[in-house]
Amino acid sequence: MDSLTQVALGAAVTVAVMGRRTAVWKSALWGAVAGTLPDLDALIDHGDAVLNMVLHRGESHALFYLTLFAPLMAWLVARLHGEGALWRRWWLALWLALVTHPLLDTMTVYGTQLLLPFTNHPYGVGSVFIIDPLYTVPLLIGLVLALRTPLAVGLKANAAGLLLSSAYLVWSVLVQQHVELVARDSLQRQGIAADAVLVTPAPFNTVLWRVVAMTDTEYVEGYHSLLDNPPVIEWHRFDRGAELAAAHGDVEGLRRLAAFTHGFYSVHEHDGRLFVTDLRMGQEPSYIFRFDLGTMTERAHGPVAAQLSGERMDMRAGLQWLWPRLLGQPLPPPGLNLP
Structure with missing residues (x-):
C-alpha cells in the first residue's frame, strides 16, 4: 500500500496496543516509524529494473526477520523514553506495527515475500488497490481524534478506525470472489x-x-x-x-x-x-x-x-x-x- 496508509496503520495499531500506558503521541510516532521501515528497501538499486521489482517486498517484509527486529526496536524506544517497565508492551505494539505492514501489502496484487527465508513465493491477494481512500480515511480520522480529543474518546475512535478499515478488507475479499464467479461464468458462456x-x-x-x-x-x-x-x-x-x-x-x-x-x-x-x-x-x-x-x-x-x-x-x-x-x-x- 501507499506510504501514508502504512504510516496511519502502524500508528493506529501502536496507539491501540499501548493505550493509556504512555502518551498517545509517543505511540503514534513510533508506530508510524515502524509502519514505514519495511519500505526502505525501495531505496536499494540492484542495477537491474526487474531485480528492483522482484526483490522489493523481500527480506524487509518477511515476518521472520521483522519478528527478530521487533524486540531490539522496542528496547531502544523504551530506553529512549525511560519506560523500561513497558518494554514488553512496546515489543508487542511495535511487532504488530511492523508485521501489519507486509500483511496489508499482501492484500494488493504486487507480491510480498512474507515467508522468507523459508520460501520466496510472492503472496498477493489482490483485493485492494495500492491506494484506496475507503481503507485509509477511517484510520486517519481515528488517529487524529486519538491525538486531539480526551484520551477515552480518542482511544475508542482509533479502535473504531481500525475496525472499519479491517471490515473493508473483508468486504474487498468477498466482492473479489463474487466478481471471479461472474468472470468465469462469462468466459465459459463466450x-x-x-x-x-x-x-x-x-x-x-x-x-x-x-x-x-x-x-x-x-x-x-x-x-x-x-x-x-x-x-x-x-x-x-x-x-x-x-x-x-x-x-x-x-x-x-x-x-x-x-x-x-x-x-x-x-x-x-x-x-x-x-x-x-x-x-x-x-x-x-x-x-x-x-x-x-x-x-x-x-x-x-x-x-x-x-x-x-x-x-x-x-x-x-x-x-x-x-x-x-x-x-x-x-x-x-x-x-x-x-x-
Whole structure:
C-alpha cells in the first residue's frame, strides 16, 4: 500500500496496543516509524529494473526477520523514553506495527515475500488497490481524534478506525470472489478457455474490477462493476507472445518476471528488442512494469541489465473514464484501440 496508509496503520495499531500506558503521541510516532521501515528497501538499486521489482517486498517484509527486529526496536524506544517497565508492551505494539505492514501489502496484487527465508513465493491477494481512500480515511480520522480529543474518546475512535478499515478488507475479499464467479461464468458462456483468471480492483475503489484471463496464446481483459446491468463482461483479446516467451525462456529477466507474476505477463519484440510486461498492474495499453531486456546480440555478449520502459495512463482521461464506468456505463478504457 501507499506510504501514508502504512504510516496511519502502524500508528493506529501502536496507539491501540499501548493505550493509556504512555502518551498517545509517543505511540503514534513510533508506530508510524515502524509502519514505514519495511519500505526502505525501495531505496536499494540492484542495477537491474526487474531485480528492483522482484526483490522489493523481500527480506524487509518477511515476518521472520521483522519478528527478530521487533524486540531490539522496542528496547531502544523504551530506553529512549525511560519506560523500561513497558518494554514488553512496546515489543508487542511495535511487532504488530511492523508485521501489519507486509500483511496489508499482501492484500494488493504486487507480491510480498512474507515467508522468507523459508520460501520466496510472492503472496498477493489482490483485493485492494495500492491506494484506496475507503481503507485509509477511517484510520486517519481515528488517529487524529486519538491525538486531539480526551484520551477515552480518542482511544475508542482509533479502535473504531481500525475496525472499519479491517471490515473493508473483508468486504474487498468477498466482492473479489463474487466478481471471479461472474468472470468465469462469462468466459465459459463466450467459449474462452482460460488457464488462469486474475481479478483486481480498478483504482481507488472496490466497486469496479478489472479481470485478466490467460489462454494458451492470448490474454483477455474485461471490466465488471457491481452496478453493471446486465452483469455481462465484454472481453478484449490480445496476443500474449507465447512463442516468443518459449523461444527466450532462458533470459533471466523474463524467467524472473514469469515467476513473480504467476504467469500474468506478455512478451513482444520491437526493433529487435525483447520486452516483457507485467499484466497485473495497469490496463491496456498502459502498463507501469514493462521491461526492455535488450537485443539478442546484446545478450549474446553477457547479461543485460533490464530497463524499465513502462508508461502510466493519462490521469485526467483515466479519472474521466473511471467514475461513469464504475456507475455501470459500458465504456471502453481510455487509449484502447478497438477495431
